[in-house]
Every structure is written in C-alpha cells, then in structure tokens.
Amino acid sequence: MKIFAYGTLKKDGILHKHMEGAQYTRNKKLVGYVLYLSLDETYPLLYYTGKKSDIVVGEIWKINKKLKKKLDKYEEGYVLKKLMDSPIMTYYPNFDITHICKKIPVNEKGRYEFNVEKDFYKGFYQLKIAA
Secondary structure: OEEEEOOOOOOOOOOHHHHOOOEEEEEEEEEOEEEEEOOOOOOEEEEEOOOOOOEEEEEEEEOOHHHHHHHHHHOOOOEOOOOOOOOEEOEOOOOOOOOOOEEOOEOOOOOEOOOOOOHHHHHHHHHHHHO
8 A cells, every 4th residue: 555644754754763664656746735733743734725736745655554554553544535546644634723733834845845854843853852
C-alpha cells in the first residue's frame, strides 16, 4: 500500500524513525488542502479547503501491512480520500481547526509544507533533540 506523509513521518520528520522498511516513491502535491499546527505545536494537521490554490507538499511512501499496523500505533489511523489513490497519514475530516490552531505559513513557492528545518518549528524540535 502507499501512504501520503506530509508531516512528522517525512524524511526529516521527528517520527520518521517509525518508517523503517518503507520505500520512498516520490514527492507529491495535494491540491485543496492547507496545514495547521496542532494545539501543542508538535505536528501538522491536514485541513480540506477545496481551493485549487491551496497545495500541500508531501511524500508518497510504499509500506507493507506490518508497517501500517506499527504506524497506526503512532498515528490516529488514516482516512482514504477519493481525491488520492493513497491513504493520508493523518487527517481530521470532522474537526474545525481554523479558529484554534495556527496556520502553517506557505513556503517560497506558495505551498504548505511542514519542514522541521524551518525556523518556525525550531523551538519544538530543538527541545526534542536536546532531551
């Protein structure tokens, strides 16, 4: 099976260690979505807008059933969307986050991308690395 990783499971993500055995396929743009930072500012939330101008950058990974079970321990499952032929790790379809979470700023290409090397995530990741 394939998954779309857009946050902590990406190559530089803090939970990428749980992707052992996964095979990177390619980068992927998901149209009609934006990213918000979770309330505790530790991971991104994928939020559907339906706007063609909203694009999230992520990665497609090939995983087996054993790895999927392992990932489900760290993620809250996955939601299979008709917009993609890959499950999305993790998506909150019935949770309005627009008023309670910070919107992740777009990158230089105008795309939403969760990149742990960017300054606006530095505090959390430095704390985790130092611990």
